Amino acid sequence: MKYMTGNEIRSAYLNFFKSKEHMILHSFPLIPENDPSLLLIGAGMAPLKPYFTGKLVPPSYRVTTSQKCIRTGDIDNVGRTARHHTFFEMLGNFSFGDYFKKEAISWAWEFLTEVLALDKDKLYVTIYPDDTEAYDYWHNMIGLADERIFKMEDNFWEIGEGPCGPDSEIFYDLGPERGCGQPTCTVGCDCDRYLEIWNLVFTQFDRDAKGEYHPLEKKNIDTGAGLERLASVIQQKESNFETDLIYPIIEQVLSICHKEYSNPDDKVALKVIADHIRAITIMISDGILPSNEGRGYVLRRILRRAVRFGRILGINDIFLAGLVDTVIDILGGEYPELIEHKEFIKRVIETEEKQFSATLAQGLMLLKETMEASDGAKMLAGAEVFKLYDTFGFPVELTEEIAQEHGIAIDKEGFEKAMKEQQERARAARHDASAKVATPDTTHLDQVKLTNDKYAVTAKVVMVGKEGVEIGEAHDGQEVTIILDTNPFHAEGGGQLGDTGVLTSAFGKVVVEDAKALPNGLVYLIAVVEEGVVHCGDVMDIAVDTARNLAMARNHTATHLLQAALRSVLGDHVNQAGSLVTPEHLRFDFTHFSPITAQELDKISTLVNKEILKALPVTIEEMPIAAAKEKGAMALFGEKYGDIVRVVTVDDFSCELCGGSHVTNTAVIGSLCILSESGIGTGLRRIEAVTGAAALEKSQADAKELEIIAGLLKVKTEAIPEKLENLLSQMRETERELQDLKKKEALSGVDSIIAHKETIAAVPVVTAQANVDSIDELRDLADTILDRLSGGVVLLGAIHDDKINFVCKVAKTDTAKGLHAGKIIKAAAQAAGGNGGGRPDMAQAGGKEPQHMDEALKAGYMAIYDVLEK
Structure with a gap:
């Protein structure tokens, strides 16, 4: 085998299939087009689905791509295995009803053994047991011996109803030194010896709702080869991370943290950061920005995870944006959009990393309070762990690590349950969205004869469909898809809604509710038959809503x-x-x-x-x-x-x-x-x-509102600003005077509250109801009383809006005696139908039952008494 860089392998692959009459398509963006069932593109074939289903005519019946892909299903394995990534490039060659198994197998073998010059004796294949055709090509055409062809039941690709078929995988033997050492070690073993480097999917059946398989009239080829995997073989590296596609990033991180790549724990963190910054850079270049939902949440999660692993390496400063140049040095030649948006990518990363630094501190504080409020429990609830993860982006590994330092385990089963429930909700939402996508089958239409003309007032209906299936005619009340031979409706796109209007003929009336365009530019109308019937072939009068x-x-x-x-x-x-x-x-x-x-x-x-x-x-x-x-x-x-x-x-x-x-x-x-x-x-x-x-x-x-305001103020409209400024100034002065009076009133009550203090085991204790308007004033009052006591405990309650607010303060010196403000206030709040917790020296809580104020204060008092009189 000859050495090649990752970029050279990609170029060689695309040019090889170009020589086999394939059209090279630039990678599609990570955001799926017209496919809400997918959050992100995760496979080379995903953007090409309309061509595989036969609903659209492809730009060429032979296509090859190097597709940007993002997968996060196994994100926890990234860095811990040799092959898992969030971002990777999938090399693919595709046939839409053109060539089939013979050519696909022959060209895969030719590329691997002649272009990449891999040792033929180290290549093995798997096939579906019933796929005698694939076996014949591998055995008789390629010349592989039986012992190098493995028949496996799971070599069949299908996802429910629709196109499916057997597949054939190609494996490379990395040598016994990479294996498990067991005498049974062979292709399919869980060890790292036999590496899958190519998968050829032969789409030849259509599975119906009953689970029966019917041969497809047009058979397709969908192949995929991971660029990073091929690079690890060609460059003879133990993992994808040591290849020239990723390792330069690791070297840069090493220069920042001054760690050793040989250290197993550090190695995981280095791999995670290198993998994640590639994904982050690519995602932002495709227009994905951090947010709390959808694709933006995926990006935010990956970025925060990278920051967390940076902390593990001792990197406490902002550092991720500084890695972008290295990523672009590696990938910019293939993806020029990275170079074009380099400064913007850096700015987004830097801003998000700074914000997460503050969030990380907030999450640490919340975790600490959660553990303190657990009343000595030896396990942190899974729901609490998930809240930290989901709301604050707090890595579960970090939660577990900190909890262990305090002798507390985490409920992993409860966390996984909460995580699974969230994933199922997201999957269901995407499934619902997918169900609404009904791309018409347009392959039988002669698109050359279909035109767009915004001035057209009549046109012939060339297709009537429902849920992607052509139905020929539709009647009153049916929602349908219509394609006209001459279309004046502007399709939805670029953020603009599609046109609406009315179609009429001697047979019926159709209301057009939206207009959409297929990837090939063909416009289809979403409409409802309001009266009569519409047939394929009807000539209809058109009235686009031109005012709209x-x-x-x-x-x-x-x-x-x-x-x-x-x-x-x-x-x-x-x-x-x-x-x-x-x-x-x-x-x-x-x-x-x-x-x-x-x-x-x-x-x-x-x-x-x-x-x-x-x-x-x-x-x-x-x-x-x-x-x-x-x-x-x-x-x-x-x-x-x-x-x-x-x-x-x-x-x-x-x-x-x-x-x-x-x-x-x-x-x-x-x-x-x-x-x-x-x-x-x-x-x-x-x-x-x-x-x-x-x-x-x-x-x-x-203007009318200004006139009304001027009338109320009894001035001309041009004098409104001056009049308002005078009034606001007077209000501010009145507010200051009112606050001063309230403060004096509150402080005047301090003496009467302190007069009812008790002393337990030489510790002054005050529990009382206060007359204040807000939680802020209640805190201030508690501070004042504690200062006057020169130590001790203060528990105050105040009724506001039919609820109770509680504040508890414990002098720092008295927390050493076992007093804990969070536990005291929890006892008080629970007696009033609430709950709460907090730090040993300060806590606040709420109660829903103001009628139980006295019982609540007494419960707090007893919590103090039980500690001091032990």
Whole structure:
């Protein structure tokens, strides 16, 4: 075998299959397109599902890719095994009804033995026992002896109903020194000797709801070879982590922490960080940002886990962003989007890591309080462990480690149960979403004859379908999918909703509720038959809701002007991170790392409205993507574009790639009125605004409200600010005077409260009901009393809004006597229908039964007495 770098292996693979007439497709983004059943792309074939099912005509019947993949199902094994990763690259070659087993097997063998020059004598294969065809090709065509072909029942790929078939795996023998040493060690053993490096899936059956298998008319090939695994074999490394695809990152981490890679515990942490920073960098480059749900939560979890393992290595400073350059040095040649967004990726990571440092401290405090409130229990409840993990991103390993230091175990079974319940909820949600996806089967349509024409007023129905199945005709009340030979409806995309309208014929009336586009650009309508019947072949009159479309066009063009203004005022780091364009309003999400000031927001609004008033023409052109980039057109962050793109330009102010509806002149927008600006995640902001008639209505409503306010204040509208300032000044002064009076009143009651103190075992004890308005005032009062006592215990309760607030303070010197504020207050709160806990020197809690105030204070008193009079 000859040495090759990881990048050389990838290039060799793609070029090899290009020589076999395969089209090389750039990796699809990690965010699945039109497939809510998937959270992230986790396999090479996942973005190609519409071509495998035969519902879409592929760009080529032979395709090869190196697909970015993210999997987190075995995240706890990352770093502890030689092969588990969160991010990896899957090399694949695919056939959609073209070649089949003979070519797939032959080319896999040719690439491995001739291009990579692997030793033929070290290669073994597995097949499905009934797959005599695959056996024949391996045995007679390739020449493998029987003892190197293993028949295994689990060599069959299927996921419920739908396309499925046998598969054949290729293994490489890494040598007896990597094995378990058992005489029975062979292919399929759990040890590391025989490494699976390639899987060929032969999709040849269709499984129906009854579990019966029917031969597919068009058989497909889906193969996958892990790039990192191949690199470990070619470069003769013990694990994927020692290859040139990952180890340079480990070396950089070693230079930061000054540890040794040979140390087993340190090695795990180093591998986790190296793996995770690759995933983090790739995910952000595809437009995924940290959040508390969905893909953003996956990213946040991986990032926080990397930080945690950095702490294990003794790295307490911010460090992850500094690793990004090394990741990009390795992967940037294949994924230029990494280079393009490098500074932004670093900024997101740095911001999130800083925030997690504070969260980590908060989680540690909560864990400590949880253990203190456990009343000596020797096990931490699984629900509490999961709360720390799920709410605070607190690694379960860290919880277990700290708990063990205090002699407490964690309920792993309870934690796993809570984790499983969450995963099932997420899986069910994705399944429900998947059930709603009904991609029409369009392969029988001649797409060359199907056109888009926004001016069309009649068209012929070429397909009527329901839930992805062609039905020919539909009647009153049925929700259907319709495709027209000439389509004037603008499809949903780029954040813009799809057009609506009405189709009518002599046979019936159909209300179009949405328009969507397939990956190949074909537009299909989601509609309801309101009257009569609709047939395939009917010629129908079309009435698109043009007023609604124009309202969306105003808002869509306004988002382009808004992005340009944001970049002008805030800086070039601003990128679109999502949008929603409806007839009523627009929502624009963008990257920025601090709140926008009122002055900045005013500048942005003014700049957009100036461009609107200039009455600038809006031009739309189609051109090759290279020409669009040369023109300076901005692309949507994380979006995948074809060779020919649509460029929307507004003079020299804005130039973007976009497929949405737009006005022909900025003057049509009328004006832009910003409704709100807010933060929605790490480095992510949101602006909501209105244009056109909605902006006019908003201005008129604001003017009317000002008139009402002016009338109430008995001044002219222009004098409102001055009048309000005077009133607020008077209110602030009155509030100060009121607070002073309350403070004096509260302090005047201190003497009467202290007068009822008791002394137990030489410790002064005060338990009393206080007359205060808030928990803050109750804490202040407890502090004052404790200071006056010069030690001891204070337990106070106050009724507010039909509930009781409790505060307990114990002098630091008296906690050594066994007094614990958290336990005292827990006894009091439980007597009043509540619960709580806290530190030994300070705790607060609540109760739901104010009528039991006296019993609660007595229960707290007895908790103090029981400790001091032991």
